[in-house]
Amino acid sequence: MKEVILCKYGEVVLKGANRSDFEAKMLKDLRNRAKHIGNYNIFYSQSTVFIEPMDEDAIDTIDDMTEQAKHVFGFVGVTRAAACEKNMDTILRVVKEYIPSRLTGYKSFKAEAKRSDKRFPLSSPEISGEVGAAVLEATNGRVKVDLYNPDIVVRVEVRDREAYIHAGQERGAGGIPYGSSGRGLLLLSGGIDSPVAGFMMAKRGVQLEAIHFESFPYTSERAKEKVLELAKILTDYTSKIRVHIISLTHIQEMIRDNCDEDYFTLLLRRYMMALSVRLAHDYDCDAIITGESLGQVASQTMKAINVTNAMSDIPVYRPLIGMDKDEIVQISRRIGTYETSVLPYEDCCTVFTPRHPRTRPELEKVLAEENKLDFKALCDEAYATRQTVTLKAFDA
Ligand code: ATP
Ligand code: MG
Numbered sequence: 001m002k003e004v005i006l007c008k009y010g011e012v013v014l015k016g017a018n019r020s021d022f023e024a025k026m027l028k029d030l031r032n033r034a035k036h037i038g039n040y041n042i043f044y045s046q047s048t049v050f051i052e053p054m055d056e057d058a059i060d061t062i063d064d065m066t067e068q069a070k071h072v073f074g075f076v077g078v079t080r081a082a083a084c085e086k087n088m089d090t091i092l093r094v095v096k097e098y099i100p101s102r103l104t105g106y107k108s109f110k111a112e113a114k115r116s117d118k119r120f121p122l123s124s125p126e127i128s129g130e131v132g133a134a135v136l137e138a139t140n141g142r143v144k145v146d147l148y149n150p151d152i153v154v155r156v157e158v159r160d161r162e163a164y165i166h167a168g169q170e171r172g173a174g175g176i177p178y179g180s181s182g183r184g185l186l187l188l189s190g191g192i193d194s195p196v197a198g199f200m201m202a203k204r205g206v207q208l209e210a211i212h213f214e215s216f217p218y219t220s221e222r223a224k225e226k227v228l229e230l231a232k233i234l235t236d237y238t239s240k241i242r243v244h245i246i247s248l249t250h251i252q253e254m255i256r257d258n259c260d261e262d263y264f265t266l267l268l269r270r271y272m273m274a275l276s277v278r279l280a281h282d283y284d285c286d287a288i289i290t291g292e293s294l295g296q297v298a299s300q301t302m303k304a305i306n307v308t309n310a311m312s313d314i315p316v317y318r319p320l321i322g323m324d325k326d327e328i329v330q331i332s333r334r335i336g337t338y339e340t341s342v343l344p345y346e347d348c349c350t351v352f353t354p355r356h357p358r359t360r361p362e363l364e365k366v367l368a369e370e371n372k373l374d375f376k377a378l379c380d381e382a383y384a385t386r387q388t389v390t391l392k393a394f395d396a
Contacts, residue, residue, distance in 0.1 A: 001082050001084070001094060001097060001098065002052075002082070002083045002084070003053070003059070003062065003080055003081070003082055003083070004050055004051060004052045004053075004080070004081055004083050004164070005050070005051035005062065005065060005066050005069055005078065005079070005080055005081075006048050006049070006050060006051075006078070006079050006080075006081050006164060006166065007026075007030070007048065007049040007050075007051065007069050007072070007075040007077070007078050007172065008047070008048055008075060008076055008077040008078070008079075008169070008172065009047045009048065009049075009074065009075060009076070010074060010075060010076035010172070010174055010175070010176075011176065012026070012074050012176065012177070013047050021180070022074065022176065022177050022180055023044055025074070025177035025178070025179060025180055026044075026049065026072060026073075026074040026075070026177045027042060027043075027044060027049065029072045029073075029177065029178060029239070030042050030049065030051065030068070030069060030072055032239065033065075033068040033069075033071075033072070033239070033393075034051070034065060034068070036394045037058075037061050037064050037065045037068060038053065038054075038055070038057050038058035038060075038061045038064075038065065039053070039054040039055050039057065039058045040052060040053055040054060040058055040065060041054050045159070045160065045161070046116060046159060046160070049075070051065060051069065052083075053065075062080070066078060066080060066170075069172070070170060070171070070172055070173060071173055071236050071237050072172070072173060072177075072178075073173045073174065073175040073176060073177055073178045073202065073203050073205070073237065074172075074173075074175060074176055074177040074178075075172035075173065075174075076171070076172045076174055077169040077170065077171065077172050078169070078170050078171075078172045079166045079168065079169040079170060080166060081157075081164040081165060081166035082094050082097075082098040082164070082165045082166070083162045083163070083164055084162060084163050084165065085162065085163070086117065086120060086158055086162060086163045088121075088122060088127070088130065090163075091127075091131070091156060091158075091163050091165065092130060092131070092134045094163075094165050095131050095134045095135060095138070095154070095156070095165055096134050096135075096137065096138040097138075098165055099135055099138065099154055099165065099167055100135075100138050100139050102152075102154075102166075102167040102168055103135070103139060103142075103143050103152060103154075103167060106143055106151040106152045107143060107144065107151055108143060108144045108145065108146035108149075108150045108151045108152075109132075109135060109143050109144075109145065109146070109150050109151065109152050109153065109154055109167070110132070110145060110146060110147050110150040110153055110154070111128045111129075111131040111132035111135060111145075111153075111154045111155075111156070112128055112153055112154070112155050112156075113125075113127035113128045113131060113155070113156045113157075113158070114155070114156070114157045114158070115127065115158045116157070116158065116159050116160070117158050117159060117160060120158045127156055127158070128156075131154060131156050132145055132154075135154055152167055152168055153167065154166075154167045155167065155169075173203065173237060174203060175202075175203030175204055175205065176203075176204060176205040177205060178202060178205060178207065178237070178238060178239075179205065179207040180205035181204055181205030181206045181207075182205075182206065182207065182286050182287075183206065183207045183208075183209060183283070183284055183285045183286060184201055184206040184207070184208060184209070184285050184286065184287040184288065184289045184317065185208075185209050185210070185211055185276055185279060185280040185283065185285040185287070185288050185289065186198040186201070186208050186209070186210045186211070186289045186290075187210075187211055187212075187213075187272065187276055187288065187289065187290045187291070188210040188211065188212050188227055188230065188231060188243065189212070189213075189227065189291070189347050189349070190223055190226045190227045190230065190341065190343075190345055190347055191291065191341055191347065192291075192325075192328060192329060192332050192337070192338065192341040192342070193291030193292070193293060193296075193320055193328055194290065194291035195230045195231075195233070195234060195291075195332065195335070195337040195341060196291060196320060196328050196331045196332050196335070196337065197289055197290060197291035197317075197318070197319050197320050198210070198234055198289060198291075199234060199237065199331065199335050199337075200319035200320070200331075201287075201289050201317055201319055202234070202237055202238055203237075206287070206289070206317075207238070208234070208238055208241055208289075209241075209242055209244070209279075209280075209283050209285055210231055210241055210242065210243040210244065211243070211244045211245075211246065211275070211276050211279055212224070212227045212243055212244070212245050212246075213245075213246050213247075213248045213272055213275075213348050214245055214246075214247055214248070214249075214348060215247065215248045215249050215252050215348035215351050216247060216249060217249075218249065218252070218346070218348070218351040218352075219345075219346050219347065219348055219351065220345060220346065222345055223345035223346055223347065224245065226340060226343055226345050227243070228243060228389060228391065229340050230337055230340055230341065231243050231389075231391050232391045233335070233336050233337050233340065234335075234337070235391050235392060235393040236335075236336065236393060237335070238393075239392065239393045239394075240390065240391065240392050240393070241390075241391050242388055242389070242390050242391075243388070243389045243390075243391065244279055244283075244386050244387070244388050245386060245387045245388075245389065246275055246279075246382055246383065246385055246386045247382060247385040248268065248271065248272070248348050248382060250378065250381060250382065251268070251271050251378050251382055252268060252348065252351060252352055254373050254378060255267050255268060255352070255373070256352045258372050258373060259369045259370075259372055259373070260369050261354045261355070261356075262354050262356055262357060262358050263354070263358060263361070263365070263366060263369045264352050264353065264354045264357075265298065265299050265349065265353060265354060265357050266299060266304060266307055266308070266357075266358060266361055266366055267366065267369055267370055268348070268349065269299055269304075269307075269308045269349075270307065270308055270311050270366070270370065271375075271378070271379065271382070272308075273288075273308045273309075273311035273312055273316075274311050274375070274379055275379055275382060275383055276288050276312075277311065277312050277313065277314065278379070278383060279383075279386070280314060281314075285314075286314060286315075287314055287315045287316070287317050288312060288314060288315070288316045288317065289316075289317045289318075289319070290316060290317075290318055291318075291320055291328075292305065292318045292320065292321060293318075293320045293321060293322075293323055293324075293325070293328065294321050294322065296325070298357035298358070298359045299349075299357065301359045301360065303359070303360045303361055304358070304359065304361055305318075306363070307361050307363055307366050310363060
């Protein structure tokens, strides 16, 4: 029996004239991943991508390939399926052989057939009926039929080339293909929010470039490593990410020594924004991405966000702006960044924090504080400290 992986399109099916560009990106992403896993034939037909193992080694690594497929944006569902010849005797034989082990732990099922080959002699309801009976027979009544609220659906798809039999489709990464929307610069800290923000925009096709600000020795080497580890986890989805690291040490000391304490965080965030905008222009990014959520902390009130936003001449995407912390945590657990994010290391934003941060800052007062320093010279100096680290999914 031949087993394949089926990847089901999400909203890519709604695309018009440029649908083939989207499909080509998804296929390329899968093929690049497959290079590291085994020899697979990958092709698309009728809104599904098929991944067929081409040798024994590929059959052995099909679990890994399935995991990879679940990280490719553009697919809403990924499922393993038995592929067989398109005749009813063969289909029923394969159902009996392949399906029982897939129903372990389930109490009820329903069979559903889809026939895109209209020359097939049986109608979809007829196929479903026969398949349901075959499942009941093969499981000795261990699972019951429930047409309205089944625990699992057994599906038979009679397509152009072959018939495919499967049960228990897994969730795909969703979204639209990685890189189909352009490039964005993610402000990546070591917290829970910013990796989730990066994931959300990557899911909408934004190719990520990342920037991280450190403040050594007030922040440690371990804090930086944690951020690189988070970027590495994001490469499960993006395959590769470049992280630019800029030191804010001198800027923070200058702010501490010369400015009103209540404005420390806001001033720092304006420097961060200015440096991010410069990097975004130098690396062809059309937007900046942050993990801000309205009202989460003093620097994320509407007025405070306006003060930092004023530094940018390109859009700032804040995909978490309307989300609660528990909703953000849920996503971070699902994408695998949570455990690393909660490791206790300091961030430059938590160095020299004011006791009474302004939650309703006036831009004029902020500018008055900012003008006590040579903003441009400090930015030039910090920008020159930048180092770039490239992380790749398949590096050890
Ligand atoms: P996170 O949002 O990642 O959990 P946080 O909750 O501590 O961190 P803030 O410190 O308020 O959030 O920062 C808000 C946003 O600013 C972050 O989501 C991130 O996009 C950006 N940011 C904060 N600190 C840094 C940093 N050291 N380097 C790069 N970006 C940062
Ligand atoms: Mg946050």
